[in-house]
Amino acid sequence: MKLALVLPGGVDRSGEFRVIPTFLALIERLARRHEVHVFVLHQEARAGRWELASAHIHNIGEGCTRLRAIAAIRAEHQRAPFDLVQAMFSGSCSLIAVAAAKLLRLPSVVHIAGGELVALHDIGYGGRRKWKGRVREALVLRCADAISAASMPIIDSLRALGLDAVRVLLGVDLAKWPALAPRRRKSACARLIHVASINRVKDQATLLRALSLLAQEGVDFTLDLVGVDTLQGELKVLARTLGLQQHVRFLGFKTQRELRPLMQAADLLVMSSRHEAGPLVLLEAAVVGVPTVGTAVGHIAEWSPSAALAVPVGDAEELAEAIRRVLDDEPLRLHLAAQAQRRALLEDADCTARMFECLYRQLCRDAIAAMHS
Template sequence: MDDTSVRGTAPVPEPGQLHAVLVVAASTGGIGAHVRSLAQGLVAHGLTVTVCGPAATDQQFGFSATGARFHPVEITPSSGPRADAAAIGELRRAFTGAGVVHAHGLRAGLLSDLALRTAGRVPGMRPQTPLVVTMHHALLGTGMERRLLRLMERRVARAADLLLGASSDLVARARELGAGDARLGPVAAPPLPAATLDRAAARAALPGASDRPVVLAVGRLAAQKGFDLLLDASRLLAGLDPRPLVVIAGEGPEGGALRDRVAAERLPVLLLGHRTDVPELLAAADLVVISSRWEARPLVAQEALRAGVPLVATAVGGVPELVGDAAVLVPYGDAAALGRAVAGLLADAPCRARLAEQGRAQALTWPDEVATVAQVLSIYDELVQRS
């Protein structure tokens, strides 16, 4: 182990080499995958890269394997004086000698700003280090929580030298809050590996799916994902012949309630829990459903269209601009519309084939990981020259 992998020891860039520090809070999916992709691309372009985040994120996403240094910082999901003070102290150490700091998400952005604002207390840290913040999610809390989040959101929007939004509505929101510079920064989904099973074998691996249409949903079992709406819609599908099987892959805080509903109402729903075989699940699916309250650029939408699996999704956030005409969109909160859209698509094989073709074509218009890294490199160069 070299000295750059030791907690609290900052890496020393070669002369002329930019040191970028990426900051991430706890992530179970898209944000962590994006930061890993970004770290790998930046290292490949010759940057010195440090990734700061909870220790569990390195175990899950393998930041250290990209050639970046990983500096553990326990950024908790909610604010707490002791936890935040400890995180800010660790971030100060990690930021020593940094040419640019790039935080992902509201909590990471807020704590990064606080660490940079106290830069004068740490020898070697540059007070003028630019701060880039990528916002990946809209704030969906209620009551007092929502008011506190809005205050944090406003502070981060105004503190960042540049705010990137993963979807256009996030960019518009940042500008409303007073961001000096807010731009669209699409997050590319890393390509999935090829499925190891063909369609017949993939369907045989799902209990009860071999002779039924399979409707697939993938995501964290949390309120934002609207899986309760999907369960409502599944009741409308129960009368079809053959009866579709709704398959949900994921875990999260809503898991227990969803399982109780499936059992009590005898819904045609199979809850798989956490899965790592998404390519095989897509191979088994007749269509994919997204029932979310809000999304920016959902990974499962990108994966479905690339794989040629028809998509039904709620018309929220960045979904319409992501999928264009290559998916069936319905209003959020309308279980009947969702059920009708799924039933109609299952009954229309030519439409499914057309959407599969349009989906693959739409996917070719998205920026890939190479383009995403190139955009970020250009932004870093611009900000470093400006500072």
């Protein structure tokens, strides 16, 4: 098959910086058996082309991006026809993918990978905050031939809108994240890790308040906080205000190679997001034998209580209590780690590619049958 994938970003020339690892893993696997063209909207400001993960990357760049992206897909289709168009993320990506597919009479798939279905007005986040976004999503998603999402909470959100979807978890590349068996803690000082860009959606302020409660109760811990700071140091100020300077290390962005040893050394991944379609980091932690405590979003909600512990969004006290519970109960921590690893290994990056390929083949068969009916 010849496939067109539409992405907002995540496919930098370097393959290490400004990338979305799970997308690279999927692209690499699809490119082993198919001709893959990735149309990326804003990877670089200027239009350009390069090769990455054995796929052809078409960077659209700034200025009339949607129209030029559709034109680029059409031009490549005229060189040699595509079989299918897929959007990773809805919003502009899905609008481009579905419009191009309709224009070229091809099947289309939209994968919900972010906040397309939510409206968090207080922090200005989500695709459903404004009526134009709600109307656009309703039209585009109903015009797509198939919709997929990584976790059941997102599937449930789609069902609430009257839309059927296929669950396709975006799994971990085990070649780059080899599995490690869950391990007993080596120190009385618990090593916690949090991996996410510092922003309002990830709500690290709630995490720090939870950790402050633990510190006040004499719990011995350190936290490695990994991620780009988009709040201009606001979280560091909060950490100082809460007296957490000796507990929290702000490590900034880390490549996958730099992140892996930090994750392997951790006892517990802690997340505080207000919304997640995944997150991938939970799966990476699970693969290397590290369990997760976090807010009830995405996979954390999906896996709780057997393979993770979930607490209400924004509740620092409940988050502190769940972290304390796991740190005080080593058999529980190891049980959560083992169950999480079992799930993550069953649905790795190879499984993701196979599931998408099955979906593609079915849609292509349906399209051929419709042409001859």
